[in-house]
Amino acid sequence: MGVSVDEAVSTGPVRDHTPPARRFGGRGRSVLEIALLTVLAVVMLFPVLWMIETSIKENRDVYAIPAKFFDFTVTLDHFKDVFVASGGRSALSVSFLNSVVVAGVSTVLATVLGVPAAWAYSRFAVKAKKDQLFFILSTRFMPPVVVVIPIFLMYRQFGLIDTKLGLILIYTAFNVPFTIWMMKGFVDEVPAEYEDAAMLDGYTRLQAFWRFTLPLLLPGIAATAVFALIFSWNEFVFAIFLTSSDDVRTAPPAIAGLIGGTTVDWGLVAAASVVFALPVLVFAYLVRKHLVAGVTLGAVRR
Amino acid sequence: MSDPVPLTTDHPGQVASATPPAPGRSRRLSDRGLAVAFISPALLLLLAMSVFPLLWALYLSFTDYSATRGGPAHFVWFENYTAILTSAQVHLRALTTLIYVVGAVALQTVLGFAIAYLISRRTHGRGLLTTLFLVPMMLSQVVVGLFWKFMLDAQFGVINSMLGSLGLGQVEWLTRQRTALISLIVVDTWQWTPFIMLIALAGLTAVPKYLYEAASIDRASEWFRFRTITLPLVWPLLLIAVLFRAIEAFRLFDLVYILTSGGPGVSTETLSFHVYKVAFLGFNTGTASAYGILMVLVVIVLTQLYLRYLNKLKED
Incomplete structure (x- = not known):
C-alpha cells in the first residue's frame, strides 16, 4: 500500500484523545503551530508566486526598485513572446514541441520495455532477482555528467549527436529502471492467483497476463508513465550536452539559454518557466496518491 | 530437463500440476521463455546505455585520449x-x-x-x-x-x-x-x-x-x-x-x-x-x-x- 497524500488527509488526528499539553494551553500552542506553518508555507510558495507575478508584469515593473508586489500593470506580452516571434513561431515554442516529442516517445518506450519486465520480475523466480533489481536501480543513480562523457563519444560515432532519437534513447534508458521498480510494486499488489485461475481455464500465461492482469494494472501504468514524463520533461544535463541546434533542443536548455546574453528579459524567462512548469504541476497533482513511490523512484512504498 | 537459459527458473508457487499441460510444450518452459523475453529487452537497453558507456569511460580513464585532438589513445595506466x-x-x-x-x-x-x-x-x-x-x-x-x-x-x-x-x-x-x-x-x-x-x-x-x-x-x-x-x-x-x-x-x-x-x-x-x-x-x-x-x-x-x-x- 502506498502512503498517499490523500491517505495522510483522511486519517484522523494523531492525538485525538490525549489530554492537552500541560505547559502551554492546548489552544495557545495550536495557534502557534498554525502561525508557524503559515509562515513556512508563505516562504515556500513565495518564489512560485513571484515567478507568476513577474510573468504578467510589464517590463518597467519587472525591474522596479523597490520591487512592486501589487500595483503593477498586467500584461500578457511575455506569454505571447514565448510562442510567437517576429513573423512566425519562436525558437522557444519549437523547443516546447521538441520536449513534447522527446518526453512522450521516451515515456512510451520506457513503459513498453518496463512494464513486461516488472511483471516478469514480480511473477517468476528469476535467478538473483534481488541483485538484478538493485543493479537496475543503481544505474539510475549514476551522475549524469559522468555518463554523458562516454555517451557523447558513442553518439558522435553513431551520428546521434544533436538528434531527437539520441535524446529519446538516453531518456528511455533512465526511465526504464524507474518504470520497473514502480510497476513491480503495482504488479505485486495484483494477486498471482488471478493468472493461475485463468490458466486453469485454458489460457496461456501470456494470455492471462494480457487479458486479466494488464487491465488491472492500467491505473498504475498511467501513474508510472506520468512520473516518467515529468522526469524526461524536466531533464537538463543530457539535453544541454547532446543537442545544440534549435530544431532539436528541448525546453530546459532553451529556457536556460535565455539568460546567456548581456541583458536578460526576465519577464520572458518567467513566462517561459510558467508555461514549462504548469503541465508538470497539473500532472503531479493527478498522481498525488503515488508521490511517495514516484519521487523515490519506486523504492519506498508502504 | 536441460536448462538452456540460465536467467530464470520456474515459478515456485505454481499450481500447474493441477492441470494437464498444454499439448506440445510444457508450461514451465514457456514461463521461462516468457521471463527472458520480457526482461531481456529492458536489460539490454540498460547494458547499452548505462553499463557499456561506463566501461568505455573506465577504459578511457587509463588513456590520455582527448575528444578534440583525436588520434590514437595512449595507455598511461594510473x-x-x-x-x-x-x-x-x-x-x-x-x-x-x-x-x-x-x-x-x-x-x-x-x-x-x-x-x-x-x-x-x-x-x-x-x-x-x-x-x-x-x-x-x-x-x-x-x-x-x-x-x-x-x-x-x-x-x-x-x-x-x-x-x-x-x-x-x-x-x-x-x-x-x-x-x-x-x-x-x-x-x-x-x-x-x-x-x-x-x-x-x-x-x-x-x-x-x-x-x-x-x-x-x-x-x-x-x-x-x-x-x-x-x-x-x-x-x-x-x-x-x-x-x-x-x-x-x-x-x-x-x-x-x-x-x-x-x-x-x-x-x-x-x-x-x-x-x-x-x-x-x-x-x-x-x-x-x-x-x-x-x-x-x-x-x-x-x-x-x-x-x-x-x-x-x-x-x-
Whole structure:
C-alpha cells in the first residue's frame, strides 16, 4: 500500500484523545503551530508566486526598485513572446514541441520495455532477482555528467549527436529502471492467483497476463508513465550536452539559454518557466496518491 | 530437463500440476521463455546505455585520449588517477561538495521533518497544506535555478529589495565567495525540503495511534513520546530519504550551472561541475573519465548503503 497524500488527509488526528499539553494551553500552542506553518508555507510558495507575478508584469515593473508586489500593470506580452516571434513561431515554442516529442516517445518506450519486465520480475523466480533489481536501480543513480562523457563519444560515432532519437534513447534508458521498480510494486499488489485461475481455464500465461492482469494494472501504468514524463520533461544535463541546434533542443536548455546574453528579459524567462512548469504541476497533482513511490523512484512504498 | 537459459527458473508457487499441460510444450518452459523475453529487452537497453558507456569511460580513464585532438589513445595506466587524487584543485572541489551536501541535506532534513510534524498534528486542511508545500519539488531545476537567480540578483532582486525596505544592507548573494555557496544551499533546501517532508509525513501518519494512547495513559511527557515512539518508528524511512537526497546532492550539476556557473572564482564548483569543465572545456577526456569513475565509486558506495537500508525497511 502506498502512503498517499490523500491517505495522510483522511486519517484522523494523531492525538485525538490525549489530554492537552500541560505547559502551554492546548489552544495557545495550536495557534502557534498554525502561525508557524503559515509562515513556512508563505516562504515556500513565495518564489512560485513571484515567478507568476513577474510573468504578467510589464517590463518597467519587472525591474522596479523597490520591487512592486501589487500595483503593477498586467500584461500578457511575455506569454505571447514565448510562442510567437517576429513573423512566425519562436525558437522557444519549437523547443516546447521538441520536449513534447522527446518526453512522450521516451515515456512510451520506457513503459513498453518496463512494464513486461516488472511483471516478469514480480511473477517468476528469476535467478538473483534481488541483485538484478538493485543493479537496475543503481544505474539510475549514476551522475549524469559522468555518463554523458562516454555517451557523447558513442553518439558522435553513431551520428546521434544533436538528434531527437539520441535524446529519446538516453531518456528511455533512465526511465526504464524507474518504470520497473514502480510497476513491480503495482504488479505485486495484483494477486498471482488471478493468472493461475485463468490458466486453469485454458489460457496461456501470456494470455492471462494480457487479458486479466494488464487491465488491472492500467491505473498504475498511467501513474508510472506520468512520473516518467515529468522526469524526461524536466531533464537538463543530457539535453544541454547532446543537442545544440534549435530544431532539436528541448525546453530546459532553451529556457536556460535565455539568460546567456548581456541583458536578460526576465519577464520572458518567467513566462517561459510558467508555461514549462504548469503541465508538470497539473500532472503531479493527478498522481498525488503515488508521490511517495514516484519521487523515490519506486523504492519506498508502504 | 536441460536448462538452456540460465536467467530464470520456474515459478515456485505454481499450481500447474493441477492441470494437464498444454499439448506440445510444457508450461514451465514457456514461463521461462516468457521471463527472458520480457526482461531481456529492458536489460539490454540498460547494458547499452548505462553499463557499456561506463566501461568505455573506465577504459578511457587509463588513456590520455582527448575528444578534440583525436588520434590514437595512449595507455598511461594510473597516471590520470594519481593526478586527480593528488590535485589540490580536486581536493578543494571535494570540500565544496562536502559542505554543500552536508549543509543542504541537514537543513532539508530538519526543516522537512519539522513541517511534516506540524502538518501531522493538524486536523483540518492537511491535504491542501501538503499539496502547497510540494510544489517546489516538482519544478525543474532549470526553472528553480533561473528563478532564484532573478530573486537573488544584487540590483533588482526581490530579496535585496525586501532587505532594503526592512532597513538592512544589500547582499551580493551570488557574486561573493561565501554567500554564493550559502545561496546554493538555500536554493537546494527550498526545492528539496518538500521531499523530506513528504516521506517523513508518510512515516508519521503510519505510526499506530494506539501507541500514543498507551503512552498518554502512562502520562508520558510529550518529549518522551516523541523520543520513544515517533522518532524510532519514523527514523528508518527518514534515513532512506536522507540517503536518497545525499546521492542526488552529490550528483548536483544543473543548479550550479544555472545559478553561479561555479563562480565567483571556483567557490561553488562542485565535483560534478568540475568534471564537466575538465571534459567539455578542457577536453581532457581521459582525465575526466578517471574523475568520473572515481565519482561513480562514491555513488556506488552511497547507493549500496541506500539499498541496504531499503532492504531492511522492506523486510520489517
